[in-house]
Amino acid sequence: MTTEKLDINSALNWRYAAKRMTGAVVPQDVMGRILEAARLAPSGIGLQPYEILMITNAELKKQILPIAANQMQVVESSHLLVFAPWDDYTPERINGVFDYLNQQREKVSTTLDRQRQFALNYFSKFSSEENFHHAAKQAHIALGIAVAAAALERVDATPMEGFNAQELDRFLDLKSKGLRSSMLMAIGYRDEANDWNFKLPKVRKPMSELVTLYQ
Amino acid sequence: MTTEKLDINSALNWRYAAKRMTGAVVPQDVMGRILEAARLAPSGIGLQPYEILMITNAELKKQILPIAANQMQVVESSHLLVFAPWDDYTPERINGVFDYLNQQREKVSTTLDRQRQFALNYFSKFSSEENFHHAAKQAHIALGIAVAAAALERVDATPMEGFNAQELDRFLDLKSKGLRSSMLMAIGYRDEANDWNFKLPKVRKPMSELVTLYQ
Ligand SMILES: Cc1cc2nc3c(=O)[nH]c(=O)nc-3n(C[C@H](O)[C@H](O)[C@H](O)COP(=O)(O)O)c2cc1C
Ligand SMILES: Cc1cc2nc3c(=O)[nH]c(=O)nc-3n(C[C@H](O)[C@H](O)[C@H](O)COP(=O)(O)O)c2cc1C
Numbered sequence: 001m002t003t004e005k006l007d008i009n010s011a012l013n014w015r016y017a018a019k020r021m022t023g024a025v026v027p028q029d030v031m032g033r034i035l036e037a038a039r040l041a042p043s044g045i046g047l048q049p050y051e052i053l054m055i056t057n058a059e060l061k062k063q064i065l066p067i068a069a070n071q072m073q074v075v076e077s078s079h080l081l082v083f084a085p086w087d088d089y090t091p092e093r094i095n096g097v098f099d100y101l102n103q104q105r106e107k108v109s110t111t112l113d114r115q116r117q118f119a120l121n122y123f124s125k126f127s128s129e130e131n132f133h134h135a136a137k138q139a140h141i142a143l144g145i146a147v148a149a150a151a152l153e154r155v156d157a158t159p160m161e162g163f164n165a166q167e168l169d170r171f172l173d174l175k176s177k178g179l180r181s182s183m184l185m186a187i188g189y190r191d192e193a194n195d196w197n198f199k200l201p202k203v204r205k206p207m208s209e210l211v212t213l214y215q
Numbered sequence: 216m217t218t219e220k221l222d223i224n225s226a227l228n229w230r231y232a233a234k235r236m237t238g239a240v241v242p243q244d245v246m247g248r249i250l251e252a253a254r255l256a257p258s259g260i261g262l263q264p265y266e267i268l269m270i271t272n273a274e275l276k277k278q279i280l281p282i283a284a285n286q287m288q289v290v291e292s293s294h295l296l297v298f299a300p301w302d303d304y305t306p307e308r309i310n311g312v313f314d315y316l317n318q319q320r321e322k323v324s325t326t327l328d329r330q331r332q333f334a335l336n337y338f339s340k341f342s343s344e345e346n347f348h349h350a351a352k353q354a355h356i357a358l359g360i361a362v363a364a365a366a367l368e369r370v371d372a373t374p375m376e377g378f379n380a381q382e383l384d385r386f387l388d389l390k391s392k393g394l395r396s397s398m399l400m401a402i403g404y405r406d407e408a409n410d411w412n413f414k415l416p417k418v419r420k421p422m423s424e425l426v427t428l429y430q
Contacts, residue, residue: 006221008364009248012255033224035426039419040227041359044376048420055429097420104418133348140352141374144256144359149223159356161259203319204254205263205312211250214270 011151013202018156020195021076021188030153031079034187037149041142045119047097049089049135050142051179053082053172067171068163068184077158077186082172083143084179085135089123093178136182143183150187160184226366228417233371235410236291236403245368246294249402252364256357260334262312264304264350265357266394268297268387282386283378283399292373292401297387298358299394300350304338308393351397358398365402375399 035052043049055061061075068074086093098116105112123131143159150157161183168174168181192198204210250267258264270276276290283289301308313331320327338346358374365372376398383389383396407413419425 008223008360008367009251009255012252012360015257017257035422036224037227037363039422039425040224040417042230042232042362042374046418048425051424052426053429054426057429060429100420101418105415137352137355140355141359141362144356145223145227145363147257147356148252148360148363152223159257200320202255203261203316205315207250207254209266210254210263211267211269214268214272214275 006152008148008152011154012148014154015147015151015156016190016197016200016202017158018186018188018190018195019071019073019158019197020191021073021078021156021186022191023076024078024189026078026155026187026189030155031187034146034149034153034155034157038142038146041138041145043138043141044134045115045122046101047089047094047119048138049093050083050085050139050182051177052142053084055080055082063171064163064168067167068160071160071162071186073158073160073186073188074184076188076191078188081146081185081187082168082181083139083183083185084172084174084177084181085132085139087132087135087175087178087180088128089119089126089131089135090178091120091124094119094123132180139182143185146185156186156188156190158186160186221367223363223367226369227363229369230362230366230371231405231412231415231417232373233401233403233405233410234286234288234373234412235406236288236293236371236401237406238291239293239404241293241370241402241404245370246402249361249364249368249370249372253357253361256353256360258353258356259349260330260337261316262304262309262334263353264308265298265300265354265397266392267357268299270295270297278386279378279383282382283375286375286377286401288373288375288401288403289399291403291406293403296361296400296402297383297396298354298398298400299387299389299392300347300354300397302347302390302393302395303343304334304341304346304350305393306335306339309334309338347395354397358400361400371401371403371405373401375401
């Protein structure tokens with residue numbers, strides 16, 4: 001690989017939200033690296049309060065298509081990811097994370113126990129809906145990192161909010177897992193010939209409107 | 216640079232949430248690339264509904280320190296970023312984005328006008344608070360990408376929610392700009408000797424608990 005290919009800004013300029021994909025399959029090792037990047041994403045207090053459903057089954061994708069406003073990248077993707085944050089932060093879940101952390105680090109650290117107490121206390125103050133929003137924000141960090149990782153692999157990854165979340169939750173029975181869908185991500189390869197969006201130049205607001213320096 | 220250095224998963228394993236930094240300054244070209252990655256982040260309907268305040272002024276950082284639970288990375292950072300989503304989606308803001316887009320693409324596209332109408336309609340249905348949550352989620356995507364970009368540069372970037380957002384908003388007069396703070400990010404260089412967090416092994420939940428395959 002050339003250095004250019006590994007430069008994140010070249011990659012982010014290369015990527016765009018592909019509306020049509022070819023259906024070609026993303027190799028397993030490549031998918032593995034993209035998912036590993038998402039796994040390594042930081043999250044508030046390290047809770048990683050989300051799961052990812054990865055759908056390659058063609059029949060399932062077909063059934064999701066009308067739930068996702070008939071957006072063709074759903075069925076033309078190689079892998080359709082469903083980002084599914086926790087529907088709530090519960091003591092069981094929080095304790096589960098910290099028990100695992102202590103076990104991995106082979107000791108009960110007092111610092112960790114301070115964080116555990118902080119987390120238990122913090123999230124007990126909010127409604128389930130507010131906690132879901134918080135968890136969804138963490139999932140958006142992982143999604144951002146997955147978009148970057150895919151672009152570096154020159155794999156297309158279209159983030160999608162244009163779907164009926166309640167219907168998708170029912171269809172995938174997410175409630176029984178204590179999850180709710182927040183985002184889809186269609187992963188695959190752009191269909192340059194048929195995608196109107198491919199030809200459009202990338203537009204972002206200028207840096208001067210994004211960043212203000214306090215020197 | 217070696218390929219290893221440019222691999223995103225090596226970079227994400229290298230990074231961690233630095234709690235102590237040395238105060239050394241991140242060169243301007245490096246900062247420029249990190250901010251450019253954030254600028255290129257995707258966002259819902261391309262609205263980029265956030266700004267970033269970048270604070271290098273030592274006096275300002277000192278005043279923010281108590282607002283951010285006295286977390287030392289605030290004053291030991293090179294650049295302290297404040298992610299500040301729009302406090303609401305308004306017709307003016309949405310029209311501003313689409314007017315700019317049409318101008319950049321040198322024509323009024325009907326597809327774009329469909330998206331404009333969709334956006335105007337969509338966000339008019341929600342409360343300011345819900346719209347702020349939505350905008351904050353977009354900012355989290357940009358934050359995730361900035362974390363990845365910084366790691367690829369081997370620059371530390373600690374995402375921070377441990378601050379009093381209302382106080383910070385007042386202190387930076389964000390209301391007058393129609394913004395609210397959602398996240399801080401301390402950018403700089405880890406202080407390996409003094410950071411207890413540096414020595415701890417990275418822990419993430421196993422892939423099997425993150426991803427479920429529907430084949
Ligand atoms: C939304 C969010 C809020 C965070 N708030 C803080 C914070 O206030 N102070 C801090 O030192 N780290 C903060 N972190 C860092 C996390 O604690 C850290 O990313 C997580 O525990 C995983 O550890 P690692 O990033 O070191 O691998 C935050 C991270 C996120 C994503
Ligand atoms: C939260 C979110 C939701 C999105 N929803 C959709 C969607 O439902 N369908 C789609 O084709 N693109 C969707 N996108 C892609 C954006 O429209 C696109 O990223 C943005 O317009 C910038 O264009 P670019 O990514 O092509 O550079 C979404 C992006 C984000 C971040």
